[in-house]
Amino acid sequence: MYCDASATGRSGPQAPPPRVRTGDDGVPMTKRTSLTAATIALGLALAACGAGDGDAKKKAETKAGAGGSSASSQTVTVAIASLQNLPRTVTASGTVSAWEEVPVGAETGGLTATGVFADEGTYVRQGQTLVQLNDALLKAQLRQQQASVQSAQANAARDQAALDRAEELKARGFLSQASLDTALANKRASDANLAAAQAALSETRTRVAQATIKAPVSGLIISRSVTRGQIVSAGTELFRIVRDGRLELDAQVPETELSMVRAGQPATISSDRVGETTGTVRIVTPEVNADNRLGIARISLSGSGGFRPGMFARARIEVGAQPAVTVPTAAVLYRENRAGVYVMGADNRAHFQAVTVLSRGADQTAVSGLQAGARVVVEGAGFLGDGDRVRVAPAAAPAPAPRAPAAAKK
Numbered sequence: 001m002y003c004d005a006s007a008t009g010r011s012g013p014q015a016p017p018p019r020v021r022t023g024d025d026g027v028p029m030t031k032r033t034s035l036t037a038a039t040i041a042l043g044l045a046l047a048a049c050g051a052g053d054g055d056a057k058k059k060a061e062t063k064a065g066a067g068g069s070s071a072s073s074q075t076v077t078v079a080i081a082s083l084q085n086l087p088r089t090v091t092a093s094g095t096v097s098a099w100e101e102v103p104v105g106a107e108t109g110g111l112t113a114t115g116v117f118a119d120e121g122t123y124v125r126q127g128q129t130l131v132q133l134n135d136a137l138l139k140a141q142l143r144q145q146q147a148s149v150q151s152a153q154a155n156a157a158r159d160q161a162a163l164d165r166a167e168e169l170k171a172r173g174f175l176s177q178a179s180l181d182t183a184l185a186n187k188r189a190s191d192a193n194l195a196a197a198q199a200a201l202s203e204t205r206t207r208v209a210q211a212t213i214k215a216p217v218s219g220l221i222i223s224r225s226v227t228r229g230q231i232v233s234a235g236t237e238l239f240r241i242v243r244d245g246r247l248e249l250d251a252q253v254p255e256t257e258l259s260m261v262r263a264g265q266p267a268t269i270s271s272d273r274v275g276e277t278t279g280t281v282r283i284v285t286p287e288v289n290a291d292n293r294l295g296i297a298r299i300s301l302s303g304s305g306g307f308r309p310g311m312f313a314r315a316r317i318e319v320g321a322q323p324a325v326t327v328p329t330a331a332v333l334y335r336e337n338r339a340g341v342y343v344m345g346a347d348n349r350a351h352f353q354a355v356t357v358l359s360r361g362a363d364q365t366a367v368s369g370l371q372a373g374a375r376v377v378v379e380g381a382g383f384l385g386d387g388d389r390v391r392v393a394p395a396a397a398p399a400p401a402p403r404a405p406a407a408a409k410k
Contacts, residue, residue, distance in 0.1 A: 076380035092251035099246035109234030135211035152194035274306030324366035
């Protein structure tokens with residue numbers, strides 16, 4: 001065992017140090033072994049770190065690639081919204097009413113209805129008897145007035161003869177001027193009495209005629225308020241007649257479309273109860289309701305077709321060709337019960353824009369709320385969300401025109 005002399009306190013000969021092996025470069029072998037082991041360990045550590053960085057880099061690249069594809073993978077086709085003249089139809093609804101309602105009342109009062117000859121739903125002709133009132137008293141007065149007229153006519157004839165004799169005697173000088181004036185006054189008085197009697201007779205005749213109530217116009221009776229035995233007062237409404245049986249629809253049109261509706265335009269009137277009939281716009285009222293912003297277009301029905309006053313009906317008015325922005329029908333979608341289209345922005349992002357559908361066809365749809373020239377998404381629009389980035393597919397090349405068949409050789 002080797003011990004340090006200084007440690008033991010002894011002095012004496014010391015053992016020689018052990019011999020250290022060295023390499024060709026003079027570096028001890030033990031030190032070379034330690035350096036080699038450290039180098040190997042460092043290399044392994046670096047390799048492990050490099051492998052970890054590579055895996056992380058690959059994962060990051062894979063994640064980035066996946067994220068990038070999800071952000072811009074949707075491929076769509078677009079179309080340009082164009083301005084075209086298309087046949088437009090204005091849809092409106094309203095209440096069926098009479099073209100002209102004519103009330104029928106009694107002109108004379110205090111008489112009893114002895115006969116009623118018409119009922120509701122009856123079509124009557126002008127001059128047809130509807131109600132007969134008790135005119136017995138009026139006819140008696142009529143006969144009395146006729147007698148008064150005859151008496152006045154006799155007095156007028158007597159006074160006329162007296163005047164003629166007075167004028168003849170005055171011309172011969174046998175009658176004074178005062179007597180002639182008296183005869184002339186008597187004649188004028190008798191003429192006045194005759195005129196009064198004739199006027200009273202005419203009044204009584206009119207009252208007798210009024211006791212027979214007749215239809216003032218031809219049409220359909222829609223209401224009756226008189227019964228047999230009723231004492232009718234003057235001015236009481238007895239019937240209400242739809243003149244000529246003509247009906248019309250008071251269609252309520254939005255103020256934005258009212259300017260397109262004009263008199264004479266054809267229309268189709270429909271009801272869930274009685275079906276359809278045709279009509280024509282008769283007049284468009286110049287006033288718009290300030291509360292609901294609706295105007296009235298009165299549409300005359302060409303035939304009743306089962307329609308009745310007071311019924312609810314819808315109308316489709318053909319207003320002719322009108323300029324409108326059109327888009328492909330497939331581009332119009334509904335989001336939260338709102339119609340709209342996806343419009344392409346400058347950054348290839350699609351944004352939902354609400355529109356109002358004016359008319360819809362198999363290929364093209366007319367809308368409002370969209371400017372002409374806007375690029376709208378057609379194919380793939382149903383899978384988009386507002387603000388999605390998309391990739392626009394290139395337009396398909398037009399198919400080549402078929403070649404004409406070669407001419408046959410002679």
